[in-house]
Amino acid sequence: MPDPVGETPAVDHTPLHACYDTVLFDLDGTVYRGSEPVPGAVETVRALRGREVAVRFVTNNASKGPEDVVAHLRAFGIDAEPAEVSTSAQAAATVLANHLSSGSAVLIVGAPALEAEVEAAGLRPVRKADDDVAAVVQGHWTETGWGDLAEACLAIRAGALWVAANVDATLPTERGELPGNGSMVAALRAATGAEPEVAGKPEAPLFTTAAASAGGRRALVVGDRLETDIAGAIAAGLDSLAVLTGVATPATLLAAPATARPRYLAADMSGLATPAEQSLIGPKPGWRVLAGDDALMVSANGSADRLQLLRALCHTAWETGVTAVRAADEQARSALVDLGLAR
Known part of the structure; x- marks a missing residue:
């Protein structure tokens, strides 16, 4: 029923976290960058626990x-328990166990943590390629070198199953984005012509397993990387909140394919405390976005909130496929410059 004439429509101030019983957080680029927590991370997790929202x-x-x-x-x-953590190393070990018989030799390209998960799955971790190697598993480790890749190359070329914990090209750190496991995977892909089976995000099991462990009926994924966190949430049938503390940028958000588009957008994790209606991607009061043949024309209509503009831009870009932007006034131009979408 339409609102009576003269009355202002009610605004829903329900905070985003109150719409869900479980929140699944990505870590690198979302909760922390290297050795430093992102702004609001500690306070957000503490607040969720105080409201009895399950955290994973x-x-x-x-x-x-x-x-x-x-x-x-x-x-x-940030208080946490091991049972609240799900890693791609665990997912990779599960994939290997599903493919191989107990005791099979698996060549490890990665950290001792990955090796421990493989061993816990009833398989035999090794570091050298020989005729006995049934599979290669590859995960991020700062100590991985040419010799490790050479051993893996020999095993893969000999027909071993190849499983990658993930294919993230970069890893957000306090110093900026550095090479991730995907960069090392790319080296082996080039050397072997083979393609790995990917165990972690954006595959759904990592999310569905984590949500199930919390007993949650309605889970929200929070992450900084569209092609893994957000795409994985969509694959698992879960809503997602994208944050701008890691890899995702306004430009990548505008160009995101349908398989990697979040429902909500915030600057950081503290957006969970803001009204869900505010964080929702869609048209926003205070900004007018019109799609032309070659650009989205932006004009200010009383707002200076850059994030609200970005939410409105994403909505129109995703509906029309137009991602270039232009400002119709100085306030809009300033906002687009701040977002990195104009000079």
């Missing part, structure tokens, strides 16, 4: 086991 940490980084992740989080003041 879902990471594509295979270099740390759940206990190491927990120690890292606790160093920031």
Whole structure:
């Protein structure tokens, strides 16, 4: 029923976190960057626990086991338990166990944490290629070198199954984006002509398993990387919140394919405390976005909120396929410059 004439439509101020009973957080670029927590991370997790919202940490980084992740989080003041952590190393070990018989030799290209997960799955981790190697598993590790890739190359060329914990090209750190596991995977792909089976994000099991462990009926994924966090959420049938503390940028958001588009957008994790209606991607009061043949024309209509503009831009870009932007006035131009969408 339409609102009575003269009355202002009610605004829903329900905070985003109240719409869900479980929140699944990515780690690198979302909760922390290297050794530093992102702004609002500690306070957000603490607030969710105080409101009895279940929290899980879902990471594509295979270099740390759940206990190491927990120690890292606790160093920031974020309380966590190993059972709340799901890693791509665990997912890779599960994939291997589903393909191989117990005791099969698996060549490890990655950290001791990955090796431990393979061993826990009833398989035999090795570091040298020989006729006995049934599979190669590859995860991020800062100590991986040419010799490790050479051993893997020999095994893959000999017909071994190849499983990658993830194919993230970069890893967000406090110093910026550095080479991730996907960059090392690309080297082996070029050397062998083979393609790995990917165990972690954007595949759905990492998310569905984490949500199930919390007993949640309505889970929200929070992440910084569209092609893994957001695409994985969509694959798992879950809503998602994209944050701008890691890899995703306004430009990549505008160009995101339908398989990697978040439902909500915020600057960082603290967006979970803002009204869901505000964080929702869609038309926003205060900004007018019109699609032309070759650009989205932006004009200000009383707002200076850059994030609200970006939410409105994403809505129109995704509907029309137009991603170039132009400003119709100085306030709009200033906002687009701040977003990195204009000079």
